[in-house]
Structure formats: C-alpha cells, structure tokens
Amino acid sequence: MHNVRQQSNATYPLYFYMVDSADHIAGKTGLSPTVTISKNGAAFASPAGAVTEVANGWYKIAGNTTDSNTLGELLIHATGTGADPTDKAYTIVAYDPFSRLQAQLFKNTAASNFHFQMTDSGTHLPMTGLVDANFTAKTVALDAAAPASLGGTVAEVGGGIYRIALTAGETNGNVATYRFAAAGADSTTITVYPSA
Numbered sequence: 001m002h003n004v005r006q007q008s009n010a011t012y013p014l015y016f017y018m019v020d021s022a023d024h025i026a027g028k029t030g031l032s033p034t035v036t037i038s039k040n041g042a043a044f045a046s047p048a049g050a051v052t053e054v055a056n057g058w059y060k061i062a063g064n065t066t067d068s069n070t071l072g073e074l075l076i077h078a079t080g081t082g083a084d085p086t087d088k089a090y091t092i093v094a095y096d097p098f099s100r101l102q103a104q105l106f107k108n109t110a111a112s113n114f115h116f117q118m119t120d121s122g123t124h125l126p127m128t129g130l131v132d133a134n135f136t137a138k139t140v141a142l143d144a145a146a147p148a149s150l151g152g153t154v155a156e157v158g159g160g161i162y163r164i165a166l167t168a169g170e171t172n173g174n175v176a177t178y179r180f181a182a183a184g185a186d187s188t189t190i191t192v193y194p195s196a
Contacts, residue, residue, distance in 0.1 A: 003090050004097040008069045008125065013049070013060035016076050016088040020057075024084060027057015031080035035061060040072030040092075068092050071124050094119045094186065107194040108172040113163045116178070119186045126160025127185050137181035138164065142173030154180070 005012055016035075020028040035051050036044035049064035059078070061067065068074065076088040095117050105111055120127040132154045139147035152165040162180070170176075171194050181187040 003088075005063075005068050005074070005090050005092055006096045007071055007092050007094055007119070008065045009096065010049075010063040010065050010068075013063050014047075014067070014074070014076060014088075014090055015054070015058060015060050016078055016086055018057050018059060018078060018080055018083040018086055021082055021084050028080065028083040029053065029055070029057060031059070031083060033059060033078045033080040033083070035059075035076065035078045037061070037067060037077075038073075038075040039067075039070040040074070042070070044075075044077060071119075094124070094188065095190070105166075105171050105176065105192050105194040107174070107196050108168050109194075110168045111166040111171060114166050114178070115157065115161055115163050116180055116188050116190055117160050118162055118180065118182060118188055119160065121184055121186050124186060127182075128156065128158075128160055130154070130156060130162065130182050130185065134182045135180060136183060137179055137187070139179045140166075140170050141177045141179075142170075143175055145173075147177075147179065150178070 018028040018031055020026045037047045038044045047061045048066040049062035051061050053059050071092050074090045074092050079085045118127045135154055138150040140150055141147040150170055154162050154164050157163050176194055177191045179189045
C-alpha cells in the first residue's frame, strides 16, 4: 500500500488495519475507532477527515487538506473496543506520488515536458510566479556521476507546477536524480529510474 501522500491533497484516504484482540490476527470489523494523528512530530489530535470502515478490518480517514497540510511524517494511532491498538505512518510530500508525470521517462530519450512542483519555503504550499531566472539550481545526477546543470528553460504550468525540456543526454542513466531550487522556495528533488 502506498504510504506517501501529497501535501494538502484531499484525493486519497489514509488507510489503517484493526486486528481482533482475541486472536491478534483476524481483522476486526464493525468498529467506531478512536483515531488521532500527529503531523511531523506535533501532539496527537483528532483528524479532520471522517473515519469510516472499508471492510475486513480495514478503515480509512477520508482525504482532507487539513490532515495533510504539513510536510514530514503523519502518524496514525487508532483504538477500538475488542481490537489491538494500531499505529500507521505516512509520509507527506510536496509532489503527487500517484502522478505518472513524476516517473515516466525513457532512458536516452528527450522529454519535452518534465513536470515538477515548487513550494514556498515559508508556508510549504505550492509556489506560483517563478520564472527561469529565479532558479538557482537545475541539475541532474545520472547514476554515480556528479550533478550537472540542465540546459532547458523552466516555465510555469500553473498551480505551482513547472516544466522543463530534458535532452536525451539528461535522461541517459539507470538512475536520474533531478534537483530544482529557487529563492524563497523549498528545493525539489525527484529520483527517477528511466525505462529502457
């Protein structure tokens, strides 16, 4: 199960599993569990998203922008009558881990629209209005090589999403780590395993 969620994105719920305390194996159904969350080390508190049962011992906290508004680890603690307490961790990141735009590159093949997100270093929310001249770093590290500057020009797509054209040489590795930095923004690092 994907344990990474995008910051301030309400699309995907947070799942957790409750086990019957009688045998410590079977999923416990029919609960109205008491659930608290901790955002990046803060005190535990009730989530804003509604807690509902899925089936077979699985429960979910509905996706909610308030619950996922802090980058870092999001911890879930859940208890229920007749169930063992359960704990689950999610990582809240600036990009959408479910987006195909993050990973669909082909080795040694130019990509005209490589997308990435930039966030404000103060609020950690999507940052709009950047232009290519604002970027202090646009690099790629291929395999074991040192980072090298990217030649393309960054342009804004919208909503804090930006794009850059990559040359075939800038995708020619088994592992490609792209880094983007700009004044007033969190730096963005994306590691991709280009398809052959």
